[in-house]
Amino acid sequence: MSQERRYSFEFFPTKTEAGHEKLMGVARQLAGYNPDFFSCTYGAGGSTRDRTLNTVLQLESEVKVAAAPHLSCVGDTKADLRALIGEYQAAGIKRIVALRGDLPSGMGMASGELRYASDLVEFIRQESGDHFHLEVAAYPEMHPQAQNFEADLANFVHKVKAGADSAITQYFFNADSYFYFVERVQKMGVDIPVVPGIMPITNYSKLARFSDACGAELPRWIRKQLEAYGDDTASIQAFGEDVITRMCEQLLQGGAPGLHFYTLNQAEPSLAIWNNLKLPR
Numbered sequence: 001m002s003q004e005r006r007y008s009f010e011f012f013p014t015k016t017e018a019g020h021e022k023l024m025g026v027a028r029q030l031a032g033y034n035p036d037f038f039s040c041t042y043g044a045g046g047s048t049r050d051r052t053l054n055t056v057l058q059l060e061s062e063v064k065v066a067a068a069p070h071l072s073c074v075g076d077t078k079a080d081l082r083a084l085i086g087e088y089q090a091a092g093i094k095r096i097v098a099l100r101g102d103l104p105s106g107m108g109m110a111s112g113e114l115r116y117a118s119d120l121v122e123f124i125r126q127e128s129g130d131h132f133h134l135e136v137a138a139y140p141e142m143h144p145q146a147q148n149f150e151a152d153l154a155n156f157v158h159k160v161k162a163g164a165d166s167a168i169t170q171y172f173f174n175a176d177s178y179f180y181f182v183e184r185v186q187k188m189g190v191d192i193p194v195v196p197g198i199m200p201i202t203n204y205s206k207l208a209r210f211s212d213a214c215g216a217e218l219p220r221w222i223r224k225q226l227e228a229y230g231d232d233t234a235s236i237q238a239f240g241e242d243v244i245t246r247m248c249e250q251l252l253q254g255g256a257p258g259l260h261f262y263t264l265n266q267a268e269p270s271l272a273i274w275n276n277l278k279l280p281r
């Protein structure tokens, strides 16, 4: 695994002009910390196609930080994906986060011509060779729909071998799950960086809902503590900052090749952790 550390911040494209202006303000603030790149999520099935594209282009041209669009294949045709990949390539975008995606419930699962993220990675390589640095998703606590942990590891290895350059994990609150995952996939021949995805804790009910949906375990001791704080957001944030800072220290001391922050379009929670860790600016 590469020893070079990299730091990145993830955003989601907003629906309103006001939300977009706020996002650009947050991005300008975070740009002052010299991240390696920003990324911007994509609504599976193409629901945010134009907003993701425009946000990424604006982050690059106005905020002057390299930006990576997320791109998912479920629910999109090859023709749609080819056109979008071509637009990104023509605009000089150099990195894509390649995913399967999750269609909103009721829209079916297997629609689209490419079924898994590994198919999308192969497709992007066929269409654009080595132009893009391709990131893929990793699940230290297992993807929620995986048959079992071993099958999920094998599928991850297959996805990496299809042409991924690095991976970003789903968030987790248990550093051991990350170290175990990395050790196992390294033994299976994976030598790309697997960067931990970091979710700052700022709001208990939202976090509990998100975690149930994406299969991230919220450990009992964290859940109980957050529940006990009730509406006391200042205490929730102080506790969350402490817990996540300690986990990041453990990850970096244990050799993690960087950190990727799920900002939810807010600067302060990620920056508090960044500053506690005294990361380079």
Ligand code: FAD
Residues within 6 Å of the ligand: 040, 041, 042, 043, 044, 070, 071, 072, 097, 098, 099, 100, 101, 102, 115, 116, 117, 118, 136, 137, 138, 143, 144, 145, 146, 147, 151, 152, 155, 156, 159, 168, 169, 170, 171, 197
């Ligand atoms: P895959 O790698 O295709 O895996 C999906 C499931 O299929 C797994 O259970 C895997 O074990 C299984 N599988 C894989 N290959 C095979 C095979 N050949 N045979 C049988 N089973 C197989 N979602 C969005 O919609 N938009 C986003 O912008 C977005 N950004 C994300 C960013 C990160 C860093 C992460 C970690 C997730 C993100 N997601 C996003 C969520 C992601 O789309 C979902 O978790 C989705 O359910 C799986 O995507 P994947 O790329 O991991 O899929």
